[in-house]
Amino acid sequence: xxxxxxxxxxxxxxxxASLLGSDDFVRVARALLNxxxxxxxxxxxxxxxxxxxxxxxxxxxxxxxxxYAIRVRDPKRDWYVYRWRVQSExxxxxxxxxxxxxxxxxxxxxxxEKDHQFYHCGSATCPKRTxxxxxxxMFICPECGNPLKYYDNSELVSxxxxxxxxxxxxxxxxxxxxxxxxxxxxxxxxx
Numbered sequence: 550x551x552x553x554x555x556x557x558x559x560x561x562x563x564x565x566a567s568l569l570g571s572d573d574f575v576r577v578a579r580a581l582l583n584x585x586x587x588x589x590x591x592x593x594x595x596x597x598x599x600x601x602x603x604x605x606x607x608x609x610x611x612x613x614x615x616x617y618a619i620r621v622r623d624p625k626r627d628w629y630v631y632r633w634r635v636q637s638e639x640x641x642x643x644x645x646x647x648x649x650x651x652x653x654x655x656x657x658x659x660x661x662e663k664d665h666q667f668y669h670c671g672s673a674t675c676p677k678r679t680x681x682x683x684x685x686x687m688f689i690c691p692e693c694g695n696p697l698k699y700y701d702n703s704e705l706v707s708x709x710x711x712x713x714x715x716x717x718x719x720x721x722x723x724x725x726x727x728x729x730x731x732x733x734x735x736x737x738x739x740x
Contacts, residue, residue: 562640565615568647570606573598577606578635581616586632607633615639645720652716659709668697677702 566578576596581587584595593603610616616639618631668683669675670690677700678686688697 560640561644562615562635562637565613565640565643566610569609569613573602574606574610577603577610581633581635586619586634588630588632590630592633613639613643615643648716648720652713652720655709655713655716659706659713662702662706662709667700667702669700670695670697 560578560582562582563575563578566574573596576598577592580592580595584591587595589600589603589607592598592607593600596603598606607616607618611618615636616633617636618633620629621632622628623630666680667677668680668688669677670693672690672693672695675690675692675695678690678697683697686697689695690697
Protein backbone atom coordinates (compact mmCIF):
# COMPACT_ATOMS: atom_id res chain seq x y z
CA UNK A 550 0.00 0.00 0.00
CA UNK A 551 1.36 3.42 -0.91
CA UNK A 552 0.61 6.54 1.11
CA UNK A 553 -0.89 9.66 -0.44
CA UNK A 554 1.19 12.70 0.50
CA UNK A 555 -0.86 15.50 1.94
CA UNK A 556 -1.48 18.37 -0.45
CA UNK A 557 -0.17 21.72 0.67
CA UNK A 558 -3.02 23.55 -1.07
CA UNK A 559 -6.69 22.99 -1.59
CA UNK A 560 -7.51 22.70 -5.25
CA UNK A 561 -10.96 23.76 -6.50
CA UNK A 562 -11.50 20.10 -7.45
CA UNK A 563 -11.09 19.09 -3.77
CA UNK A 564 -13.49 21.86 -2.72
CA UNK A 565 -16.12 20.61 -5.17
CA ALA A 566 -15.63 17.04 -3.97
CA SER A 567 -16.27 18.19 -0.41
CA LEU A 568 -19.50 19.89 -1.54
CA LEU A 569 -20.70 16.72 -3.25
CA GLY A 570 -20.20 14.23 -0.50
CA SER A 571 -18.53 12.94 2.58
CA ASP A 572 -14.88 12.74 3.54
CA ASP A 573 -14.61 9.82 1.09
CA PHE A 574 -15.07 12.25 -1.81
CA VAL A 575 -12.24 14.45 -0.51
CA ARG A 576 -9.94 11.45 -0.04
CA VAL A 577 -10.58 10.23 -3.58
CA ALA A 578 -10.14 13.74 -4.99
CA ARG A 579 -6.81 14.21 -3.24
CA ALA A 580 -5.64 10.79 -4.38
CA LEU A 581 -6.50 11.68 -7.99
CA LEU A 582 -4.65 14.98 -7.78
CA ASN A 583 -1.58 13.39 -6.23
CA UNK A 584 -1.51 10.43 -8.62
CA UNK A 585 -3.03 11.30 -12.00
CA UNK A 586 -4.21 8.41 -14.14
CA UNK A 587 -4.76 6.10 -11.18
CA UNK A 588 -6.93 3.03 -11.44
CA UNK A 589 -9.79 2.50 -9.02
CA UNK A 590 -7.71 -0.18 -7.28
CA UNK A 591 -4.78 2.21 -6.85
CA UNK A 592 -7.12 4.87 -5.45
CA UNK A 593 -8.64 2.35 -3.03
CA UNK A 594 -5.17 1.37 -1.87
CA UNK A 595 -4.11 5.00 -1.43
CA UNK A 596 -7.22 6.05 0.46
CA UNK A 597 -7.91 2.93 2.49
CA UNK A 598 -11.47 2.85 1.16
CA UNK A 599 -13.23 -0.25 -0.13
CA UNK A 600 -13.13 -0.62 -3.90
CA UNK A 601 -16.94 -0.42 -4.19
CA UNK A 602 -17.00 2.89 -2.30
CA UNK A 603 -14.19 4.28 -4.47
CA UNK A 604 -16.08 3.30 -7.64
CA UNK A 605 -19.27 4.91 -6.37
CA UNK A 606 -17.40 8.16 -5.68
CA UNK A 607 -15.63 8.00 -9.06
CA UNK A 608 -18.91 7.48 -10.91
CA UNK A 609 -20.51 10.40 -9.08
CA UNK A 610 -17.55 12.67 -9.93
CA UNK A 611 -17.69 11.46 -13.54
CA UNK A 612 -21.44 12.15 -13.77
CA UNK A 613 -20.68 15.77 -12.82
CA UNK A 614 -18.01 16.00 -15.57
CA UNK A 615 -15.29 16.51 -12.97
CA UNK A 616 -13.24 13.49 -13.99
CA TYR A 617 -13.03 11.17 -16.95
CA ALA A 618 -11.71 7.69 -17.56
CA ILE A 619 -9.39 6.30 -20.18
CA ARG A 620 -9.72 2.61 -20.92
CA VAL A 621 -6.34 0.87 -21.27
CA ARG A 622 -5.21 -2.72 -21.44
CA ASP A 623 -3.42 -3.91 -18.31
CA PRO A 624 -0.39 -5.88 -19.61
CA LYS A 625 -0.04 -7.91 -16.38
CA ARG A 626 -3.61 -9.18 -16.31
CA ASP A 627 -4.42 -8.87 -20.00
CA TRP A 628 -7.72 -7.12 -19.42
CA TYR A 629 -8.96 -3.56 -19.61
CA VAL A 630 -8.79 -1.15 -16.69
CA TYR A 631 -9.83 2.46 -16.37
CA ARG A 632 -7.34 5.18 -15.55
CA TRP A 633 -9.01 8.22 -14.01
CA ARG A 634 -8.06 11.83 -14.74
CA VAL A 635 -9.25 15.12 -13.29
CA GLN A 636 -11.01 17.35 -15.78
CA SER A 637 -9.53 20.61 -14.54
CA GLU A 638 -12.09 23.05 -15.96
CA UNK A 639 -14.98 20.93 -14.65
CA UNK A 640 -14.52 22.05 -11.04
CA UNK A 641 -14.47 25.73 -11.96
CA UNK A 642 -17.62 25.40 -14.06
CA UNK A 643 -19.33 23.50 -11.23
CA UNK A 644 -18.37 26.15 -8.67
CA UNK A 645 -19.55 28.92 -10.99
CA UNK A 646 -22.93 27.18 -11.27
CA UNK A 647 -23.23 26.87 -7.48
CA UNK A 648 -22.39 30.55 -7.09
CA UNK A 649 -24.93 31.59 -9.76
CA UNK A 650 -27.69 29.64 -8.03
CA UNK A 651 -26.74 31.17 -4.68
CA UNK A 652 -26.70 34.62 -6.26
CA UNK A 653 -30.21 34.12 -7.65
CA UNK A 654 -31.49 32.99 -4.24
CA UNK A 655 -29.84 35.94 -2.50
CA UNK A 656 -31.38 38.37 -4.98
CA UNK A 657 -34.84 36.92 -4.28
CA UNK A 658 -34.21 37.11 -0.51
CA UNK A 659 -33.01 40.72 -0.81
CA UNK A 660 -36.11 41.69 -2.78
CA UNK A 661 -38.34 40.03 -0.16
CA GLU A 662 -36.54 41.77 2.71
CA LYS A 663 -36.75 45.17 1.00
CA ASP A 664 -40.41 44.79 0.00
CA HIS A 665 -41.74 43.91 3.45
CA GLN A 666 -41.95 45.45 6.88
CA PHE A 667 -41.33 42.98 9.69
CA TYR A 668 -42.43 42.54 13.29
CA HIS A 669 -40.94 40.33 15.99
CA CYS A 670 -41.62 39.52 19.63
CA GLY A 671 -37.95 39.48 20.69
CA SER A 672 -37.81 35.76 21.41
CA ALA A 673 -35.00 33.93 19.58
CA THR A 674 -37.18 30.88 18.96
CA CYS A 675 -40.05 32.78 17.32
CA PRO A 676 -40.03 33.77 13.64
CA LYS A 677 -40.31 37.33 12.44
CA ARG A 678 -43.64 38.20 10.80
CA THR A 679 -44.58 40.43 7.92
CA UNK A 680 -46.81 43.41 8.62
CA UNK A 681 -49.77 41.57 7.06
CA UNK A 682 -49.21 38.55 9.31
CA UNK A 683 -48.79 40.79 12.37
CA UNK A 684 -52.12 42.51 11.64
CA UNK A 685 -53.89 39.14 11.34
CA UNK A 686 -52.35 38.12 14.68
CA MET A 687 -53.35 41.46 16.26
CA PHE A 688 -49.66 42.08 16.96
CA ILE A 689 -49.45 39.20 19.44
CA CYS A 690 -46.96 36.37 18.87
CA PRO A 691 -48.86 33.06 18.66
CA GLU A 692 -45.84 31.08 19.97
CA CYS A 693 -44.98 33.00 23.15
CA GLY A 694 -47.83 35.53 23.59
CA ASN A 695 -45.52 38.58 23.64
CA PRO A 696 -46.39 41.69 21.63
CA LEU A 697 -44.97 41.97 18.11
CA LYS A 698 -42.85 45.09 17.65
CA TYR A 699 -41.31 46.65 14.58
CA TYR A 700 -38.17 44.74 13.48
CA ASP A 701 -35.42 46.70 11.69
CA ASN A 702 -33.93 44.42 9.03
CA SER A 703 -31.52 47.01 7.59
CA GLU A 704 -28.44 45.09 8.82
CA LEU A 705 -29.67 41.94 7.07
CA VAL A 706 -30.40 43.88 3.87
CA SER A 707 -26.91 45.36 4.03
CA UNK A 708 -25.30 41.94 4.58
CA UNK A 709 -27.21 40.34 1.69
CA UNK A 710 -26.29 43.25 -0.59
CA UNK A 711 -22.62 42.85 0.35
CA UNK A 712 -22.69 39.10 -0.37
CA UNK A 713 -24.40 39.67 -3.73
CA UNK A 714 -21.69 42.14 -4.68
CA UNK A 715 -18.98 39.69 -3.61
CA UNK A 716 -20.50 36.83 -5.64
CA UNK A 717 -20.91 39.04 -8.72
CA UNK A 718 -17.22 39.94 -8.54
CA UNK A 719 -16.21 36.29 -8.13
CA UNK A 720 -18.36 35.25 -11.09
CA UNK A 721 -16.62 37.77 -13.33
CA UNK A 722 -13.51 35.59 -13.08
CA UNK A 723 -15.52 32.51 -14.09
CA UNK A 724 -16.87 33.96 -17.34
CA UNK A 725 -14.16 32.20 -19.31
CA UNK A 726 -15.26 28.93 -17.74
CA UNK A 727 -18.81 29.23 -19.06
CA UNK A 728 -20.40 31.22 -16.27
CA UNK A 729 -23.52 33.20 -16.99
CA UNK A 730 -23.78 36.94 -16.60
CA UNK A 731 -24.72 37.92 -13.02
CA UNK A 732 -28.30 38.83 -14.07
CA UNK A 733 -28.97 35.63 -16.00
CA UNK A 734 -31.28 32.99 -14.71
CA UNK A 735 -29.79 29.57 -14.17
CA UNK A 736 -31.73 26.44 -14.88
CA UNK A 737 -30.92 22.87 -14.06
CA UNK A 738 -30.10 20.84 -11.02
CA UNK A 739 -30.45 22.50 -7.64
CA UNK A 740 -32.71 25.33 -8.81
